[in-house]
Amino acid sequence: MQFGIFSVGDVTVDPTTGTAPTEGERIKAILAIAQKAEEVGLDVFALGEHHNPPFVPSSPTTMLGWIAAKTQRLQLSTATTLITTNDPVKIAEDYAMLQHVADGRVDLTLGRGNTGPVYPWFGKDIREGIPLALENYALLRRLWDEEFVDWEGRFRTPLQGFQSTPRPLDGASPFVWHGSIRSPQIAEQAAFYGDGFFANHIFWPASHTAQMVRLYRQRFEHYGHGAADQAIVGLGGQVFMAKNSQDAVRAFRPYFDNAPVYGHGPSLEDFTSQTPLTVGSPQEVIDKTLGFRDYVGDYQRQLFLMDHAGLPLKTVLEQLDLLGEEVVPVLRAEFAKNRPAHVPDAPTHEALVATAGRRTEARERARGIAEADAERHAAAQPKAPQGASFSRQAR
Amino acid sequence: MAAIRLTVLSGGLSQPSSSRLLADRLGEAAASALRDRGHEVEVTAIELRDLAREITDNLLTGFPAPALDRAIADVTGADGLIAVTPTFSASFSGLFKSFVDVIEPERFARLPVLMGATGGSARHSLVLEHALRPLFSYLKAETAPTGVYAASEDWAAGGATGLQHRLDRAGAEFAAIVERNAGTRPAWDPFALDAGELLGPGGLAGGTSHG
Numbered sequence: 001m002q003f004g005i006f007s008v009g010d011v012t013v014d015p016t017t018g019t020a021p022t023e024g025e026r027i028k029a030i031l032a033i034a035q036k037a038e039e040v041g042l043d044v045f046a047l048g049e050h051h052n053p054p055f056v057p058s059s060p061t062t063m064l065g066w067i068a069a070k071t072q073r074l075q076l077s078t079a080t081t082l083i084t085t086n087d088p089v090k091i092a093e094d095y096a097m098l099q100h101v102a103d104g105r106v107d108l109t110l111g112r113g114n115t116g117p118v119y120p121w122f123g124k125d126i127r128e129g130i131p132l133a134l135e136n137y138a139l140l141r142r143l144w145d146e147e148f149v150d151w152e153g154r155f156r157t158p159l160q161g162f163q164s165t166p167r168p169l170d171g172a173s174p175f176v177w178h179g180s181i182r183s184p185q186i187a188e189q190a191a192f193y194g195d196g197f198f199a200n201h202i203f204w205p206a207s208h209t210a211q212m213v214r215l216y217r218q219r220f221e222h223y224g225h226g227a228a229d230q231a232i233v234g235l236g237g238q239v240f241m242a243k244n245s246q247d248a249v250r251a252f253r254p255y256f257d258n259a260p261v262y263g264h265g266p267s268l269e270d271f272t273s274q275t276p277l278t279v280g281s282p283q284e285v286i287d288k289t290l291g292f293r294d295y296v297g298d299y300q301r302q303l304f305l306m307d308h309a310g311l312p313l314k315t316v317l318e319q320l321d322l323l324g325e326e327v328v329p330v331l332r333a334e335f336a337k338n339r340p341a342h343v344p345d346a347p348t349h350e351a352l353v354a355t356a357g358r359r360t361e362a363r364e365r366a367r368g369i370a371e372a373d374a375e376r377h378a379a380a381q382p383k384a385p386q387g388a389s390f391s392r393q394a395r
Numbered sequence: 396m397a398a399i400r401l402t403v404l405s406g407g408l409s410q411p412s413s414s415r416l417l418a419d420r421l422g423e424a425a426a427s428a429l430r431d432r433g434h435e436v437e438v439t440a441i442e443l444r445d446l447a448r449e450i451t452d453n454l455l456t457g458f459p460a461p462a463l464d465r466a467i468a469d470v471t472g473a474d475g476l477i478a479v480t481p482t483f484s485a486s487f488s489g490l491f492k493s494f495v496d497v498i499e500p501e502r503f504a505r506l507p508v509l510m511g512a513t514g515g516s517a518r519h520s521l522v523l524e525h526a527l528r529p530l531f532s533y534l535k536a537e538t539a540p541t542g543v544y545a546a547s548e549d550w551a552a553g554g555a556t557g558l559q560h561r562l563d564r565a566g567a568e569f570a571a572i573v574e575r576n577a578g579t580r581p582a583w584d585p586f587a588l589d590a591g592e593l594l595g596p597g598g599l600a601g602g603t604s605h606g
Contacts, residue, residue, distance in 0.1 A: 130592065131592075131597055134593075134597060134598060134599065135597055153597070154597060182585070184585075184586045184587070184588050185588060185589075185592065185593060188588055188593055188599070189593075189599065192599045203456065203457065203458070204457070204458050205458060208458070211585075211586055212586070215586050261455075261456070262455060262456050263455075264455065265451065265452045265454075265455035265456055266452040266455075266456060266460070270452070270460060271456075274458075274460060274461070370594065370599045373590070373594055374594035374595070374598075377590045377591070377594050378594075381591075
């Protein structure tokens, strides 16, 4: 199982001092945090993509490329890459390039973004969010899986004989996770392709995450990629620790009370009881995190949000020391217990190279299953009256 | 036959509240009309005042705390809703609207609604028609033709146009809609997939050219 951290890269005023880092300071802090993640023995660093203040990481592959050069083992990922508003051609090229630079230590998590105006800023329509995610990813897959691509779709100019460059490292494209808080269509998409599903997890009650993951697992099995408990699941988490539980609560409360997402709303106590947020001793973090398995099953990747809400860099680095030294080693040992042998690990580059052919065949089978589903669905629909047109095709 | 479940929602803020009083009277009128039609009736009462904190939290976090989640399920899963708000600044109260705002709109579809409002004088009685009815129309709920507005003076008025007369007429109209729709509204499933969207052109099974 992989453990790591993810950063959304917000620039937020530290409520205890009234000051905020500059953009430059925050960017350098994120880079320092990523290096620290490897130093304390974590497996994954994932970076968000945003195009509006208070967030700074608009260009994740630039930052991940730098981190790749400064680390040896750390898996580099995203949280999330905007599949809706980025050109899939550029995603295909950027992340294949990063694969080569990072010797394969790259995967990515696709998402639709959290800010409405990003769609029009990039010439897109937010009402098409799901169709954009479906079509853009279908093109991204083909750009990675096929040498030369002829393409025609609704959302970008057609391609004739286009080859994206560089080609994926060793013929194995980066592993893809699909992230969503509340859209079952995205769980379905992840299942169809046999990709991973990343549940944000941190802003909503566990019961909701449990249902989304259950849906993804069932559909993963439906599309023939393996048994439901072999689907690839990642979860977010959010913690703040001190040796003594009361010290953690006292230190984190002003950050919680003023945090951009939930600040000025529920109490710290309510939010910790209703969501995965844990503020307390390392042992409390261990206990709560181990409990995640009770409602999502054995899973592959656990990422924690550690650097947000104005927490100063020094504090974040101290938190990472606690996470790496006192929490993750125990989680590794405990999660390994009673884990069935047929439950896979999160795919690494080496594993993807070894299984590339099998993955392509599995996706072909899944396509056949989806086509049969579509035929059954169409046959079950009432016949349209003559002359009526219900076509949603734009072509 | 399963009992008819009515939920009585009051947006009143004071204790005691005339909105709660009107809501209870509307609930009694509706339950009585349904019993006359041979139904068993169960009534659940909800006061938004008790949920004010949770409603604000939900506006900020995007999800309901457990008590609010139960209230939302009681409101949207009922066979009929009696919804009463005080009139504030010529409209429903902000708390009443905030409660509606945190609920997925599709959960109100085909829900029979009996509207009520209270105010200091009869001059605001059209709040039912210019504020509440458009709100529930947007939500695709099915409002009873008669809503009941009660001004302070109504609590002392009798006769053929008095409050009780209006309560009875509203209750009877509402009961007919509740009876018609009972058991026909599909359960709301946030994890349901639109197979047409995913399986049609541009969906998972293709619809894009293969080269």
